[in-house]
Amino acid sequence: MGLANTCHDERTEVQLIEPKDAVRSIPSGATVIVGGSGAGHSLPQLFIDTLAEVYQEEGQPRDLTTVRVVGIGDFADRGFSQLAIPGLMRRTIGSNIGNEPRLGELVERGEVEAYSFPQGVLSQLCREIAAGRPGLVTRVGLDTYVDPRQTGGKQGIATEELVEVLELAGEEWLFFRAFPIDVSVIRGSTIDEDGNLTMEEEAVKGEMLAMAMAARNSGGTVIAQAKRLAARGSMPSRSVMVPGALIDLAYLDPEQTQTYATGYSPYYSGELRRPAAASDESLPLDVRKVIARRSLLEFEPGDICNLGFGISQSIGAIAWEEGISDRLILTVEQGIFGGVPVAGNEGGAGFNFQAMIDQPYMFDFYDG
DSSP: OHHHHHHHHTOOOOEEOOHHHHHHTSOTTOEEEEOOBBTTBTOOHHHHHHHHHHHHHHOOSOSEEEEOSSOBBOSSSSBGGGGOOTTTEEEEEESOGGGOHHHHHHHHTTSSEEEEOOHHHHHHHHHHHHTTOSEEEESTTTTSTTSTTTTTTEEETOOOOOEEEEEETTEEEEEEEOOOOSEEEEEOSEEETTOOEEOTTOSOOTTHHHHHHHHHHTTOEEEEEESEEEOTTOSOGGGEEEOGGGOOEEEEOTTOOSSSSOSOOHHHHTSSOOOGGGOOOOOOOSHHHHHHHHHHTTOOTTOEEEOOSSTTHHHHHHHHHTTOGGGSEEEETTTEESSEEOOGGGBTBEESOSEEOOHHHHHHHHHO
């Protein structure tokens, strides 16, 4: 009786703060992981804007280790390029620095240690950190640049070995060491007064739950960005992606966009299915389209395929043009399963998909 009354009377509300105060809560030297993908998908962009601003004004926090699973940026000045400020970072870990050219320049000048690991490795490593395991054991990356017998993923002035070769059951494996997460910065669409976070308007789910658990189980802090605040108890429990018990601080960004290029598309979120009559756009007939269409001819009905970045993205667009996208199961590593993956700078999103799953599970499927 007493416990029940205590639980009812002492419900805690999420601590809503200003974005600058969220940044100021981060100590210098912290390891900070940022959720989101590519060109603004599920990205807490306001946090990035504010971190750059506060550091330039106050010189803190500094010497951070920044982590992101997917390269974050518009291939120009937005995203992690904004954080390419001398002194802000001492180390950065990611899978693709191509989205972040200014950060790449900083690494090239020897001002930041950098590590480039496979996207799926970083995605799955979030779960290993969350579970308190020592790291990720995988065959992904063997005999490639990330193998410690080559570069171990080190770039620029990085020297510490973060990858090892193991022998298990008579086979070689790579072991990517886990590291504690001091701060996870994640994003959703709506957060309620208890801190429960939903993602109903997002184009991808990413690793938001795993990142929150990784910080919590490392003794760190979870900061959430959301577009709007909802009253306690007003959201369906099944829509909650990250429970409020895992979120320490939150701030609102009413101007939050779905991607850098799209304010909101109900097709990207899966709220609606896109009818064939919604667009008569087609890809220009050039060498890239010829290559992609020739690749499409290799598919059999029902084939499941992962479309990566580049020319292969056009396969989905061509399948849509020719009215056969529903005969294939095209997937994107960010979690789009079925439907039509989006090509170009919004790659990672999709429409008319069967399901949107968390990114680590998609890599489980690919690895298997």
